[in-house]
Amino acid sequence: MQTHIFSTAAQVGQATAMLIAAQLLRKPDSVLGLATGSSPIPTYETLVGMYRTGLLDFSKATSFNLDEYVGIDPHHPCSYHAFMQEHLFSHINIKPENVHIPDGNAEDLTAAAKKYDASILASGGIDLQLLGIGRNGHIGFNEPGDHFVYGCHKVSLSESTIEANKRFFDSVDAVPRHAVSLGIGSIMQARQVLLIATGEDKAEAVRRALEEDVSPQWQASILRTHPDVVFLLDEAAASQLKHR
Numbered sequence: 001m002q003t004h005i006f007s008t009a010a011q012v013g014q015a016t017a018m019l020i021a022a023q024l025l026r027k028p029d030s031v032l033g034l035a036t037g038s039s040p041i042p043t044y045e046t047l048v049g050m051y052r053t054g055l056l057d058f059s060k061a062t063s064f065n066l067d068e069y070v071g072i073d074p075h076h077p078c079s080y081h082a083f084m085q086e087h088l089f090s091h092i093n094i095k096p097e098n099v100h101i102p103d104g105n106a107e108d109l110t111a112a113a114k115k116y117d118a119s120i121l122a123s124g125g126i127d128l129q130l131l132g133i134g135r136n137g138h139i140g141f142n143e144p145g146d147h148f149v150y151g152c153h154k155v156s157l158s159e160s161t162i163e164a165n166k167r168f169f170d171s172v173d174a175v176p177r178h179a180v181s182l183g184i185g186s187i188m189q190a191r192q193v194l195l196i197a198t199g200e201d202k203a204e205a206v207r208r209a210l211e212e213d214v215s216p217q218w219q220a221s222i223l224r225t226h227p228d229v230v231f232l233l234d235e236a237a238a239s240q241l242k243h244r
């Protein structure tokens with residue numbers, strides 16, 4: 001495991017984009033696991049810049065997003081489908097047929113989740129998984145609990161997540177209460193994991209993940225058992241770490 005601490009969130013984004021770029025240069029047909037939320041936006045901006053200058057080519061890449069809200073129209077501006085279009089996919093040359101995002105409107109969410117895991121396996125597995133972290137330590141939408149869930153599944157969002165994500169919606173009542181998320185097992189199967197955390201509101205989750213016992217109460221702590229994981233932090237997110 002490696003931890004890198006940068007002065008600013010912009011630097012975290014640039015460094016993360018460099019690692020993703022290196023992966024794509026070494027393996028143009030990489031399978032990328034992607035995240036939404038505020039944390040990866042500087043990374044996506046840097047990747048788009050690298051694509052525009054001709055440094056990167058996404059034409060052979062495949063992507064699988066971590067999660068999507070249940071019951072939200074994919075065209076709704078707060079859906080993760082719309083987020084990915086806005087921040088990455090509409091700016092690069094990834095093929096639409098190679099892009100995968102969980103379907104939060106499937107009639108049978110359990111069957112759709114199983115199919116999602118099966119398509120990841122069929123693609124050869126995720127080469128590089130990008131993650132943010134919730135204030136409560138969630139990765140994907142794997143919320144604090146008494147166990148780790150292995151596969152893609154429907155989740156009830158915690159009050160803390162609803163509160164944190166209301167900033168993207170008109171009101172707290174508009175935030176969906178459920179989502180579909182990749183499970184911890186699928187995340188842990190990725191060959192390489194990059195976790196981005198920026199801002200002081202992530203400092204406790206980062207400390208719990210890196211310096212306390214591995215526990216499903218702080219789901220990101222499981223990453224310490226992954227053979228190839230890099231935490232990319234800004235000073236604010238690293239501010240509670242005792243061992244730097």
Ligand code: F6R
Nearest residue numbers: 035036037038039132133134140
């Ligand atoms: C997003 C996701 C979530 C976010 C986390 C942090 O696809 O899976 O785990 O990474 O909630 O969100 P931000 O970056 O908005 O603070």
